[in-house]
Amino acid sequence: MDFRYSPEDEAFRKEVRDWIKENLPESWATEQEALGISEDSFQMALEWQKRLYKRGWVGLTWPKEYGGGGGTLMQQVILSEEMAKARAPGIANTLGVGMAGPTILSFGTEEQKKQFIPKILSGEEIWCQGFSEPDAGSDLANLKARAIRDGDYYVVNGQKVWSTFAQYGDRCLLLVRTDPDVLPKHRGITYLLMDMKTPGIEVKPLKQMTGDSEFNEMFLDNVRVPVSNRLGEENRGWYVAMGTLAFERAGMGQAIMFKQVLNEIFRLAAKTKRNGIPAIKDSTIRQRLAQCAIECEIMRLNSYRSLSTSLKGGGPGPEEMFSKLFWSEMNQRMTELAAQILGIDSVIEGEGEAQLWQYRFLRSRGNTLEQGSSEILRNVIGERVLGIPR
Amino acid sequence: MDFRYSPEDEAFRKEVRDWIKENLPESWATEQEALGISEDSFQMALEWQKRLYKRGWVGLTWPKEYGGGGGTLMQQVILSEEMAKARAPGIANTLGVGMAGPTILSFGTEEQKKQFIPKILSGEEIWCQGFSEPDAGSDLANLKARAIRDGDYYVVNGQKVWSTFAQYGDRCLLLVRTDPDVLPKHRGITYLLMDMKTPGIEVKPLKQMTGDSEFNEMFLDNVRVPVSNRLGEENRGWYVAMGTLAFERAGMGQAIMFKQVLNEIFRLAAKTKRNGIPAIKDSTIRQRLAQCAIECEIMRLNSYRSLSTSLKGGGPGPEEMFSKLFWSEMNQRMTELAAQILGIDSVIEGEGEAQLWQYRFLRSRGNTLEQGSSEILRNVIGERVLGIPR
Amino acid sequence: MEFTLNEEQQMLKGIARDFLENRCPKAHVRDMLTDEKGYSPELWQDMAELGWQGLMLPEEYGGTGGDFVDMVVLIEEMGRALLPGPFIPTVVYGGVAILQAGTSEKKNELLPRIAQGELSLTLALQESSERFDAEGVAAEAVEKEDHYILSGTKILVPYAHVADYILCVCRSRSSSDAEDGISLFLVDAEGEGISCITRTTFDGRKLCDVKLGEVKVSKANLLGEPHGCWPLVKRLVDHGSVAMCAEAIGGAQMAMEMSISYAKERIQFGRPIGTNQAIKHKCANMFVDVECGRSIMYWAAWAVDEGVPEASLAVPMAKSWCCDTYRRVAADSIQVHGGIGFTWDHDIPLYFKRAKTLEYTFGDCDYQREIVVRELERQLASG
């Protein structure tokens, strides 16, 4: 057991730091979150992605032949760590790089890889997704958006919800039903890569309780998707989709981001009075601060364990199975603590720091719902990891 | 809404207080709990029951014709309150008065009432129960102890567990299977009143994690129970049993008992140092003390609500549906708090106050299991009270 | 011993529910989120016609002579409907203060107008110290001939921007005992020297910073004894806290009912989601918490109304339990509803936000628990 980084790793880290110092405008470090979900925020993310892409640091571990960086996993981790420490903005093509790319690299044809991967990395084509439907949330296999084969095309009709970033999307990861009769239902699902400019697609933003719109409803009316844009075989889309979800791991960068949020809460507790005394002098606040700090540290260590297992070529370790379950509930506790420290100021509309905490607090309620609710994730752990029957 | 007692009630209260002052030896107030589950403790309870019986205060609300007191519900509540305040010992025939009597009064024949009720009240016949079996715990309807009709007798074979006070029992509330084939299974169950002196009964104490034995295993080998001792119809015992469980309400006396335990914890916190300072100066301990105090008070108020509804002749109110769920989990929090205040002293074997808290702490773990586990009770609330499907 | 709603209370509850379902649907609540006043004067007038503003006032002042428990029955329904507006400030702070401490002239002048829905009042207590006790009162009242001059800044004053009168808690005399020297003034909100900055909570309520810049107030506008008003102020806060408990329980009840319905109706994996214990047990816990909250809330209401000593424990206990409950129930309701419960257009987030605002008003649940322990220590010490 050894938690030290090798000299090569540290050299790469310095390279990253130096580059960030030169390329990341100082104000960007905090500006993006303040901008919320907006066109301005998206444009900043796009510009940042372009700069990173030029340096070869989008898709750092992806094959060079498709525009990737050809780097090591360790380098990728260091890159994420440093980006998080510098509070760099996110990239624009979150879903493209986080989900579409890895999925196409795993399941796509050579043509598909050549066609899509480079533009994912450069940000030329922004990806969104269309998985859930009104009656297919936790029960995703129940999806009904129907695709009927018509020559070299699938003709798709149906409705999607919770389509992340569909308002900015050029292309879409789409799950459709190609066999309506088969049981179990997940055997009749096909995975398509849909061009968002195809006629018949209508996107309606879905306003969240925060007031922002990250998600959308998407209505599909006789949308024609070429069969060549099918990923994997017909009716085998479920297996591709399950592969996709495996790429949604929380990484080291996220752990560091939480640690920074924690430090902000500490500073908030030091400067905010609660019932007449600084919040940080209050034992019950201190207990909660400590608990959040412990959980943040555990998240970091779990990421190290995953990394260490991956570096040795092992499959996902136990700690990866609950990473999202863990941080989503932790984040609710953290943002609730910040709100409690601020007290009534956290519920008043306005501007400035209190407003940011208000946003984070409200937004965190979605964490335990999106990408598998906590209830579903506990089922998965109980059934798939611990082997308890359904 | 009015939380005051009427002058008549207050007069009765004074009568009870005066009587207790004359009839309850001072040392008894604390001695019984210190004696634990033992023959001495049982004999004290029996003596106490006899004194109360002589005064007409066992079964205060039961009809006079069977030896009851013919009093009002309000008087019964006041009696319980005062007994709890004086820390009077429990009576010996807990199960007889708490469960057997009310069940026989509701479902028994005139002969059964005349035969059993007076001796329940006087303590001449101590009752125990035989419901659960190794494979019928939460799933009580799955019970298998088989009773086969043989003339005027049922011949019973099988095994029971968690038989409360079977070691002292003269008579037993017994659930047996008379129809092994019927579905749903609960339609083949019969309710018997078994004489514990019948040949073929073997009782083995079941040692709990506290070291005490409140419960027993009971082995039945060709035990002959007269058909005249059947309660209700053959194969209809389930409905009688469900009626029985309804009598297991937590009452006002219990609420007061918890309030006294709470006060003890307060005193404990005041005199016990924790990390160098009195525990009561520690904010996190204070928060927990407050939460326990609030819960104790809620339990008292819920009892008042039940009482008020009953006085008006109404059925059980919503608060009765979760009384046991509520206090069992509250008691775990309370005893865990006391243990935490004592710290390491609470885990060391010895004598005195710490030992009593250790016992209470360990014993409380059984609260969420006995008489319907918390999981089962939440199901019942969800399904029967809220109408959510199974 | 009587711990059930009487017939009149049940009738009041029924009427209130029908009226508010009709007149205060969620569309109205949403409209008020961005409304400058934050409430509908028309609805206010119609409530007055139902006798709501006068519910606790004696008949001689145009009221119906109910008690605080009746009021709490009504407020529970307002919480269920998320009714916005200055009802509690006007009726519970203003009405109770004038009724309990006003001169007969003030009573005759103001109470009938409250009952008729002509007046809106509020209470200005808190200051930048963000304390809830007497030590937090720094705003000064200096005696001068037949009047006082008030100066200082009050914060978080509910609906001061639409108030006709503001009850101002000021320090009129310095003393080693912080609770001594507190006076309560009935201040004309239009009076000279008063300025008001209005802030909106995320559930659409209005909280104002009220600046008292040398405001001249006649001695006739003193409420209660000069310098000795802290007990009255505390009583007002107790009334207000219990009113908030009622709002919380009413709101939690509604969020729970919505969750239970959704648990029965929403089908996933071929069966209602409520068949899963993760959902079913959440609903069961909501039920337990809400019913327990109802028990302690009504107990506190009765104790405050009767002015019995038990009130000093009942109020912080109720505030802590009911606000914890509302927060937990609303959060779990989002979880039961899944993604749809996280959207702007769904009603559950309105309850979730309201729960937070109530929780932080007059001290959060930790604070209330600390008060509970202090009071219990005092009681145990005095035997």
Next chain:
Amino acid sequence: MEFTLNEEQQMLKGIARDFLENRCPKAHVRDMLTDEKGYSPELWQDMAELGWQGLMLPEEYGGTGGDFVDMVVLIEEMGRALLPGPFIPTVVYGGVAILQAGTSEKKNELLPRIAQGELSLTLALQESSERFDAEGVAAEAVEKEDHYILSGTKILVPYAHVADYILCVCRSRSSSDAEDGISLFLVDAEGEGISCITRTTFDGRKLCDVKLGEVKVSKANLLGEPHGCWPLVKRLVDHGSVAMCAEAIGGAQMAMEMSISYAKERIQFGRPIGTNQAIKHKCANMFVDVECGRSIMYWAAWAVDEGVPEASLAVPMAKSWCCDTYRRVAADSIQVHGGIGFTWDHDIPLYFKRAKTLEYTFGDCDYQREIVVRELERQLASG
């Protein structure tokens, strides 16, 4: 970057599990509940033959030269088996203290005997003040020619009744800084003036009150610098705390495995009880908590072993999380098992009781969290 067990560690783990399943079954654990010594000297000897007491000692002293992480791998298995006895006091307190601060004479004299299983040691730190910091140390050591005279009373000294040597933490010099003036003495447990009262915890461990009645200790038996031993004592406590975390995680792991098995096997209502989310999700939570505990426990072990500054945060974090986890997992295991899990003869209560004892040793989880915040405040203040 390497956060997995290496091959040797995995082998050690496997051997330990097999050996302990065989030699320390629950029947042995139960026998020891009422045993006067509280452990089996025979088993102790066999463990020494496996090299366990010498695991962390250099080869020159008869050890195998492992590190503290290796030791923690072993102790995790001991926690799983609920092995009673003075292993941690002897090996972690005694062994580490002598290795880090002993003179070469003492090392040569004692370490080989530890490795061979000939010696049992313990640490006497706490006193009636029930504090865990230097201010709690009141026992005095008065210098006199070539020796010190020790007086005072130490409490909660593990297995002092069977110890050959007791490491006594005493105040040898008064100072305004409580951490200054602390010395550590290696005291012959049979020495004149020492008396020992043995108490038994409900999980069968022995904790002794050790009275130091003018005990004469030669200067040769000083460990480390006189007056400057608090950092060493703290290091010993850190090692001990992490060892307890390992015990906790090993025990919690076993309680969890038993619960999962029971959830799969126990049939009620015609199906395994684990099909109910109330049970399934409890098991899932156990799994998350235990795995997280393992992550932070190994991190703390590495940090303590390396002596890096991160240890000051890692240790209280690990102690708090691991002990919380053990308590929760054991309590939930009783609940999963139902009535049978509440009986004396079932193994789960043994884990439940062990969890409580570990929780309260060296400060409960609240205390650890308070230390975490203090340390974080210090770090943030110093940038």
